[in-house]
Amino acid sequence: MPPRILCFGAGGHAAVVVDLIQILEAQGEGVLLGLLAEPGAAADVLGVPILGSDAALGSIISSLDATHFVVAVGSVQGGGSLRPRLFARAEAAGLIPFVAIHPKAIVSPHTEIGPGTVIMAGAVLQARVLIGRNVIVNTRCSLDHDCIVGDHAHLAPGSVLSGGVTLGVASHVGTGATIIHDIRIGDGATVAAGATVVQNCPPGATVVGTPARLLRSKP
Numbered sequence: 299m300p301p302r303i304l305c306f307g308a309g310g311h312a313a314v315v316v317d318l319i320q321i322l323e324a325q326g327e328g329v330l331l332g333l334l335a336e337p338g339a340a341a342d343v344l345g346v347p348i349l350g351s352d353a354a355l356g357s358i359i360s361s362l363d364a365t366h367f368v369v370a371v372g373s374v375q376g377g378g379s380l381r382p383r384l385f386a387r388a389e390a391a392g393l394i395p396f397v398a399i400h401p402k403a404i405v406s407p408h409t410e411i412g413p414g415t416v417i418m419a420g421a422v423l424q425a426r427v428l429i430g431r432n433v434i435v436n437t438r439c440s441l442d443h444d445c446i447v448g449d450h451a452h453l454a455p456g457s458v459l460s461g462g463v464t465l466g467v468a469s470h471v472g473t474g475a476t477i478i479h480d481i482r483i484g485d486g487a488t489v490a491a492g493a494t495v496v497q498n499c500p501p502g503a504t505v506v507g508t509p510a511r512l513l514r515s516k517p
């Protein structure tokens with residue numbers, strides 16, 4: 299039986315995830331059952347119904363025979379707790395994290411991609427890249443050889459990681475940011491949109507600009 303998938307979220311990022319899963323669905327790789335979102339969200343996203351809030355998760359799983367999930371909530375900086383919390387909640391409810399890789403992403407066979415991770419259109423993942431759980435590799439990101447990406451991290455569209463970069467858990471790399479080789483970005487850290495990172499970034503810190511400078515330390 300193909301995976302029967304629920305997605306958490308109904309915002310802009312959810313639309314991109316829905317679009318991706320619909321492509322995979324057309325290839326027989328899963329069935330998208332619907333979305334979970336807080337009350338007040340729209341009735342559907344790209345024609346996929348919103349089934350209720352995550353408070354109703356248990357009954358939605360049993361009534362629809364759901365087997366898998368994707369966290370389709372985005373983030374605009376590091377250290378957020380919502381995406382990890384939804385991931386843990388869905389796993390605790392017995393769902394399996396679904397991996398969604400766009401057919402127009404270029405992914406070396408010598409990579410490891412963790413459960414629940416989504417890889418969007420135009421992304422390039424080179425040899426020996428290791429990606430954790432519940433990661434967003436967004437549109438047109440580039441990860442060169444030997445990069446390691448921690449769980450729940452988000453690489454925003456067009457970000458570029460040179461070889462050997464390590465991203466911490468729940469870190470965020472902003473749109474169009476560039477990180478040079480062998481740099482370490484700490485857990486929960488944020489790299490601003492458009493930054494060029496040439497030094498390691500401590501956990502929880504936010505760095506901005508070219509070359510990147512510290513905007514703020516851990517809050």
Ligand SMILES: CC(C)(COP(=O)(O)OP(=O)(O)OC[C@H]1O[C@@H](n2cnc3c(N)ncnc32)[C@H](O)[C@@H]1OP(=O)(O)O)[C@@H](O)C(=O)NCCC(=O)NCCS
Nearest residue numbers: 373374375454455471472473488490491492504506507513
């Ligand atoms: C870095 C970031 C998190 C800072 O957000 P913030 O905490 O709300 O900070 P503010 O907007 O109050 O800006 C604080 C200062 O940093 C500067 N700044 C903010 N973002 C910057 C950026 N991307 N590059 C350079 N400087 C930046 C501001 O100009 C301001 O400078 P000032 O104090 O001299 O006026 C945010 O601007 C950012 O780049 N987020 C990434 C967004 C992203 O990737 N979105 C994609 C989602 S898919």
